[in-house]
Amino acid sequence: MQPPVLGTDDWLDLALQELKDHGYGALRALPLAKKLKVTRGSFYHHFESLEAFHKAVIGHWAERSSGDLIKASLEADDPQMALNDLLQLTLRSGAQLERAVRSWATVHPLVAIEVEKIDDARIKTAERLLLRNGVTKSAAATRSKVLYWAAIGRMMLPFPEHNLLTKNEITKLTSLMLGK
Amino acid sequence: MQPPVLGTDDWLDLALQELKDHGYGALRALPLAKKLKVTRGSFYHHFESLEAFHKAVIGHWAERSSGDLIKASLEADDPQMALNDLLQLTLRSGAQLERAVRSWATVHPLVAIEVEKIDDARIKTAERLLLRNGVTKSAAATRSKVLYWAAIGRMMLPFPEHNLLTKNEITKLTSLMLGK
DNA sequence: TCATTGGCATACATAAGTGTATGTTGCGTC
DNA sequence: GACGCAACATACACTTATGTATGCCAATGA
Numbered sequence: 001m002q003p004p005v006l007g008t009d010d011w012l013d014l015a016l017q018e019l020k021d022h023g024y025g026a027l028r029a030l031p032l033a034k035k036l037k038v039t040r041g042s043f044y045h046h047f048e049s050l051e052a053f054h055k056a057v058i059g060h061w062a063e064r065s066s067g068d069l070i071k072a073s074l075e076a077d078d079p080q081m082a083l084n085d086l087l088q089l090t091l092r093s094g095a096q097l098e099r100a101v102r103s104w105a106t107v108h109p110l111v112a113i114e115v116e117k118i119d120d121a122r123i124k125t126a127e128r129l130l131l132r133n134g135v136t137k138s139a140a141a142t143r144s145k146v147l148y149w150a151a152i153g154r155m156m157l158p159f160p161e162h163n164l165l166t167k168n169e170i171t172k173l174t175s176l177m178l179g180k
Numbered sequence: 181m182q183p184p185v186l187g188t189d190d191w192l193d194l195a196l197q198e199l200k201d202h203g204y205g206a207l208r209a210l211p212l213a214k215k216l217k218v219t220r221g222s223f224y225h226h227f228e229s230l231e232a233f234h235k236a237v238i239g240h241w242a243e244r245s246s247g248d249l250i251k252a253s254l255e256a257d258d259p260q261m262a263l264n265d266l267l268q269l270t271l272r273s274g275a276q277l278e279r280a281v282r283s284w285a286t287v288h289p290l291v292a293i294e295v296e297k298i299d300d301a302r303i304k305t306a307e308r309l310l311l312r313n314g315v316t317k318s319a320a321a322t323r324s325k326v327l328y329w330a331a332i333g334r335m336m337l338p339f340p341e342h343n344l345l346t347k348n349e350i351t352k353l354t355s356l357m358l359g360k
Numbered sequence: 361t362c363a364t365t366g367g368c369a370t371a372c373a374t375a376a377g378t379g380t381a382t383g384t385t386g387c388g389t390c
Numbered sequence: 391g392a393c394g395c396a397a398c399a400t401a402c403a404c405t406t407a408t409g410t411a412t413g414c415c416a417a418t419g420a
Binding site: 042 | 366367368369
């Protein structure tokens with residue numbers, strides 16, 4: 001399956017997987033080593049300490065989230081589709097990881113800083129989307145925030161899949177937000 | 181300071197405090213016992229096990245959150261004030277605890293269930309507020325969700341205080357949501 | 361071919377936690 | 391004034407984790 005020798009990225013990829021599935025409490029050397037079927041000797045060969053490892057995990061996540069699905073969907077031209085994607089944002093490959101990272105951010109300052117950067121970037125993207133569709137500058141500033149917060153808030157519900165909006169609801173909401 | 185003898189509630193009150201300040205990782209017997217200046221003997225006298233303690237903590241929180249500030253603010257008659265309170269919802273005594281509980285819910289099924297109950301109740305409250313202000317039934321159903329999600333999403337930002345809406349922004353948003 | 365290096369194993373010391381069994385103390389109560 | 395119980399303390403066995411020191415081995419390039 002895996003090559004007999006591992007690189008730093010193999011540890012980081014597993015870390016994101018475990019973070020997604022079991023939360024930040026799973027980011028420790030021994031359990032991860034067992035999953036990779038090696039000993040902690042390998043871990044401490046690749047990383048100076050647990051904290052150094054955690055920083056690397058954050059970096060790995062931030063890298064993968066810079067040009068991610070959310071942003072891509074918001075770049076779309078069709079505002080209806082874009083807002084639909086934003087509001088329905090859920091387990092669509094990555095949302096569960098985001099949930100875990102956001103949870104981690106409540107107890108880890110460096111994670112919090114990285115998350116804020118990504119939030120700000122995405123809000124700006126949503127704002128541009130609204131502007132391109134004729135919303136005034138001040139309204140776009142407010143509504144992009146509220147829409148993004150709603151997407152995050154829904155994703156952070158215990159069971160996001162219990163709270164889907166119908167296509168029809170999205171349509172009306174889009175009209176409302178675009179002032180049409 | 182504290183009486184020399186403690187009751188179960190003293191443990192639960194401290195638990196909520198530590199949960200708020202340091203996250204669910206702080207909910208363990210030994211550190212809490214140290215803070216109460218007793219040994220774990222007291223802990224295992226009041227609670228069967230760690231898991232039983234955790235369940236008690238959840239119940240304690242749910243009890244206190246059933247008639248809480250968010251709901252109270254949503255009961256207000258002035259829709260502007262109510263929506264303002266909802267959207268600005270932040271460290272206003274309790275939001276930080278909510279952040280921690282929501283974070284906990286991502287890794288603990290029973291917490292997730294309790295949080296969902298409270299979410300549903302609050303959304304219904306917000307919906308009634310919109311209905312009382314002339315919003316149609318279907319619009320109220322959608323908008324109450326989106327508004328509540330936005331409040332939760334903003335609260336879950338790493339630094340909610342960096343994302344305040346101005347009074348003017350709230351006013352315009354209220355008009356939009358009430359269709360006026 | 362041989363010294364170096366990357367990738368890991370092994371062993372040890374230490375820390376922090378759980379759970380359990382049992383002893384102790386104070387206090388109401390009959 | 392002995393009884394019983396609530397509220398602890400103490401001691402022990404166990405588990406799971408970190409960090410560090412050191413050794414092994416296979417590949418590789420001079």
